[in-house]
Amino acid sequence: MKGSTKRKIKVFAVLLTSSFLAWLISQLSETYTDQITFRLNYVHVPDSLLLMNASQKDVTLTVRGSGWKFLGSRFSSGTLDIDLSKVTLNKNRFFLRERDYMEQLASAIPQAMSIVRVNSDTLFFDFSRLVSKKVPVVPALELNLAQNFLLEKELEVVPDSIILTGPEQELDTLREVKTELLELNDVSESFTRTLQLVRPETLQQTRLNVGEVRLSAVVFRFSEKILDVPVDVINLPEGTQIRTFPNTVEVLCKARLEKLKEITATDFRAEANLEEVQDNSAFLQVRLVHQPEGIPSIQLLQRQVEYILKRE
Structure with missing residues (x-):
């Protein structure tokens, strides 16, 4: 191409670009009305309530502003936090009036833009009241x-x-x-373990104040000792004597050797209740009604005795 033709094309391109930019600036300087939709994120729910459902998950704003502001708003966040600390209860219905959250809506758009209309003037909510409950922890061992x-x-x-x-x-x-x-086999030493709590499937919206517990146990090698404890018969009719066979029962104790040395038969009381005899049975049931503390294992080896009643 000749030099003069190239210059004409360059000039034309510059003029065309300048005209387009002038037109674009003119258009963007105009005032427009449009709609912007925000996804609602509800925050600051009162401590005594749990949000179950809301009447709206998003909100559409009709706004007015220059083309420049609309161009920028296309890249703004699509999520808007709504503060529920001012939620109101009336006739068993929770709601938030437009004036209570309008300031939050206004903060989501550029300052040079104004809100013309909101597609909902009141937000309604379904809450469940929260309660606290103390329950025991049961180790699965x-x-x-x-x-x-x-x-x-x-x-x-x-x-x-x-x-x-x-x-x-x-x-x-x-x-x-x-x-x-927790499965432990052939244990011969004391142990401590940290165990995670298992959340019941029914607790979908419930919080636990802790997520784990510490489980401890003291394990020791034991010695054995058998004591002959006299049998005391209660509820004996007046003018009646009784004799049991045998008149003592054996009690097996398992504990540390030093502890076994301290205990005697007088530390125990074995009792049989004559009123509990049924159908003229020849046997009395025996149970321990008193025993010393600090003995890990105490076993009554004889749970019944024969007896003979004699009138005085």
């Missing part, structure tokens, strides 16, 4: 001790109970919370 070993005392769970906070309908029938399963 399968424990098999090594031969000649015992637990010195009951398993220790820390904490032994937890606080649940949630809808009343979820917590109404709940009585306990279990831990994950």
Whole structure:
């Protein structure tokens, strides 16, 4: 192409571009009305309530502003936080009036733009009232001790109970919370384990104040001792004597050797109730009604005795 033709094309391109830019600036400087839709995110729900449902999940605003502002708003966030701390209850219905959240709507658009209309003047909500409940923690433990070993005392769970906070309908029938399963075999030493709590499937909206507990147990090698404890018969009719065969029962105790040395038969009381005899049975049922503390295992080896009644 000749030089003069090239210059003419360049000039034409510059003029065309300038004209387009002038037209674009003119158009963007005009005032327009359009709609912008925001996804609603509800925040600051009162502590005593749980949000179950809302009448609207999004809101559409009719706004007015220059073309420049509309051009920028196309790239703004599509999510808007709505503060529910001012939610109102009237006739068993929770709601938020337009004036209570209009300021939040206005903050979502550029300052040079104004809100002409909102597609909903009142937001309605369904809440469930939250309650707190304290329930015990039950460890899921399968424990098999090594031969000649015992637990010195009951398993220790820390904490032994937890606080649940949630809808009343979820917590109404709940009585306990279990831990994950722990299997221990041939145990001959004391142990401590951290166990996760198992959330019941029915607790969809409930919070647990802790998620795990510590399980501890003291394991020791035991010694044995058998004591002959006299049988006391109660509710004997006046003017009647009784004799039991045998007149003592054997009690097997398992504990540390130093503890066994301290106990005697007088630390126990074995009792039989004559009023509990049925159908002229020749046997009396025996049970331990008193025993010393600190003995991990106490077993009554004879649970019944024969007897003879004699009138005085």
